[in-house]
Amino acid sequence: MQIEYRAHGGELKDLYLSLNEAKQAKESAKELASWDLTHRQICDIELLLNGGFSPLEGFMSEADYNSVVDDMRLADGTLWPMPITLDVSEAFASDVTVGQEIALRDEEGVIIAIITVSDKWKPNKSNEAIKVFGSDDDAHPAVSYLHNVAGDYYIGGQLKGVSDPSHYDFKTLRDSPAELQQKFHKWGWNKVVAFQTRNPMHRAHQELTFRAAKQVEANLLIQPVVGMTKPGDIDHFSRVRCYEHIVKKYPDQTTMLSLLPLAMRMGGPREAVWHAIIRKNYGCTHFIVGRDHAGPGKDSNGNDFYGPYDAQDLMNEFKDELGIEMVPFQMMVYVEEKAEYEPIDNIQEGQTVLNISGTEFRRRLQEGLDIPEWFSYKEVVSELRKRYPARHKQGLTVFFTGLSGSGKSTIANALLTKLMEMGDRSITLLDGDVVRKHLSSELGFSKEHRNLNIQRIGYVASEITKNGGIAICAPIAPYKATRRHVREMIEPLGGFVEIHVATSLEVCESRDRKGLYAKAREGIIKEFTGISDPYETPENPELRIDTVDCTPDEAAQRIILKLENMGYIK
Template sequence: MANTPHGGILKDLYARDEPKQATLQVEAETLPSVTLTERQLCDLELILNGGFSPLEGFLTKEEYDSVVQNMRLPDGTLWTMPIYLDVDRTELDRLGVSTGSRVALRDPRDDQVLAILTVTSEFQVDRAAEAEAVYGANDQAHPAVQYLFQSTRDTYVGGPLEAVNAPQHHDYVAIRRSPAEVRTLFRKLNWTRVVAFQTRNPMHRAHRELTVRAARMRHANVLIQPVVGLTKPGDIDHFTRVRVYQAIMPKYPNGMAQLSLLPLAMRMGGPREAVWHAIIRKNFGATHFIVGRDHAGPGKNSAGQDFYGPYEAQELVLHYRDELDIEVVPFQMLTYLPETDEYMPINEVPEGTKTLNISGTELRRRLKTGAPIPEWFSYPEVVRILREANPPRDKQGFTVFLTGLHASGKEAIARALQVALNQEGGRSVSLLLGETIRHELSSELGFTKRERDINVGRIGFVAAELTRAGAACIAAPIAPYNDARQLVKTQVSKSGGFYLVHVATPLEACIKNDRSGVYQRAIDGEIKGFTGIDDVYENPENPDLVADITKTAISQIVHEIILLLERDGYIGDR
């Protein structure tokens, strides 16, 4: 079985003489520069190190059109995913970049110049047409289509690249290997037949069994090559996943498997992506590639149906197997047979045989609730790592976000809630009052909508960080606008619970409660843009609780918030 790179030659753009590299480094500092996005950074690294061979740059318009429409480069070479550099047209104009320009591409993490792009093509595209051709549907329930419409800039630029510096990684450096380094490792180990396994999720016993079966059937070794670039939103972070991979490696027979990380930005493109993954593994020197059920599938579309059939990816890769020159190892889902304590492909299980399985949804439920995870499903070492990264609700942080008019009572509720949670114990409690934040974090801001949104955004950032650290955060700003409140909810919900409480005390009562006299000054025209007087307060659309201190005692409001937290498991039964 051959393991030549796709196109015949590994396009390792780092393989240049040192004087040339020094010259490029000096030139790069004189050029207009573009800072890459996270996805572009992943793409660039794999172009430069040969992972995307035969590409030597970002696609030109001719190449883009050919790949999107025909799944081939203009010379006929099979290539299924468009790899482009998208930039704002206004940014290009500001930099004076046009066809023929040379542009330095910078790492967003440390501003280091990574490569020089010679622009030979700049063009705009039909996003809907790209979505339909590449992903099979113009449906933003697909993460790549959502990215295309919400994150991709308006102008694509293409052209050849020259490598200046390799991206500097600070995590798992010993197992981040280029295609050339992986090929060297195979030669050192005398591996001539290698089955590559792609994963973006933690591995469990079924995955280990699947890869061992594949290796034994093909008389091969195993390359576990998980993706550590962008994956599907909501996926487990790569630090946790890599710890899982490292824990599972000793479970393989001695000498059978190696672990190496892949800085790939997945598109979740199903069949097209599966072919792309096979090409990449071919470039890394693998001779075989496992394609499982629903490979690179993004889940369900906006109509509740799967974007791709469960075996469409296998079918497309098998269709191109001769051209790919890498043997496809198709696998059905493995299921556990408790009577014989073994895993078996579901299509090979005798009728009437008892089987067991735990879905991803069920696994996440067990992690959140602390319910047991049986050893037939996963290894204790793996479960321990996942539990550390996914603590039960009573160990997670949360934010209670109280919004309402000035003098509505939200700060009194916030202070009383802080006392109740301190009494509960179990986690630290932080209080972010509107006036305190204005004084400590936003003293330079005024009260325009933009400045109010910036202030609320800062509160959201602090609340999200406290929540991520497992604390209880109580925030009580006026926060008059729905869009800013929604942004805070999005930030916080990534790490823990978020509860929006609308303190809906009527304006008349707020004016009566105002001992500072600011309402009267606003009514008299001394203060302009005051919320509730001459500036709008948008009532929250879907608050978790609505409270009014003229109708309900503060102690009762706090009790109702505590009940919400108890219901969702963030605090124990009282």
């Protein structure tokens, strides 16, 4: 039976070409200019093509983009809170013309879709950040992405889908909107409440979702995000294994698990409305919105980006227009006297509330400490212990940063020797000059090339860390955003310890045996860090060392003690 589903005032969009049309498109695409899609663009394009982002039919035009940024609506007035844009480099944009067809390919060169360009523009990213995310603070992951990762130009246009993005994992748990609607129809699920998550689920989450479904007499869809989440989050492979355990804790035939290939923006209230629209497109009738939905945490001043129930307030503002009902929920806490979970606002005076924060839970995992069964199911904890062993068994990156001549390489070599003496893990030194010679010999010293060099170091370090070794990196790494990118690349895989070798410019210059600083001051060497190009001082490194005050041996010993204190060595 063909199900006609009207999403957001129109039919559920399916932008894929027929098999014959797709075959012809693949042939003709050989003559087209190509753009290699980023990870976030791959996530976006999948939900554009399969209807998850209905009513959108492609990446936004400039008119739609401006209207969404300013008013949370497409140019035709349809409610839509999040810009969906194809960002490209200035170099690529300079060759693009309106009306042109461009082949959009994945990282392996497989064509996913063809876009017919309707618009090309350079956005005001600070304006986008402030209006969409409420802040232009780089501590917000979406703002950081806007300014430090996304291309400088946007391209809009309709899409023609040629092939699905490839997924080799959890195939039986991946459903398109149409496929999920068909399952609901087949099973007689007329009311479905969706639960959005990017974290492992523990007993409080299970209790919250069970109560939500019971409250509205609906079946439950657990639909975790497996595209892009907040940097540093637990990988989706580990999370999905946890979800597979927890879904068995619900009554039979009431609950199902399906994965959502979404790239989250951590946009708080706007994101909650966006998530609700997406779940409506997937055939859900209700959507759970809890405390601080899709919140990114705290800003650079230590304040929350959004209020705890701002998302619920914005959902209520559009409740008559959304076509999907919100099920609001508060934080659930464990009441010792009752031996059960209750909403935090229901707690009575004299009752003993037990709770373990996310930070405390991670600490217990890292240190191999007990995690009580009232907090999480043993099967979930077991899965997470596999992925996150105690810190002294994890891989680790020690990342030095500082001016040329500050003493980074000398301390790094001293640390290498001391760690090799211990002999419990393999150690690799990625010195800036050595990497330049063997890994980045074709790169110059422009800001773009220096960033690329650091990203290459970070990638190698991430692979070493992922496989349980210790990587010691000693580049100059002058830019805060690049260092942050490397940290975000490595932290989900193991430890990351930043060491700022804070030797002053005057001392570094006085030590300069190669005469590099002198040549930089004479203008012979261009864009030299500390002279003609800035060094952005780390704000919160794990350790700061000035080599004027200590010898390399003493500095290395300070680092050893810091690693011991943090639990990375035993």
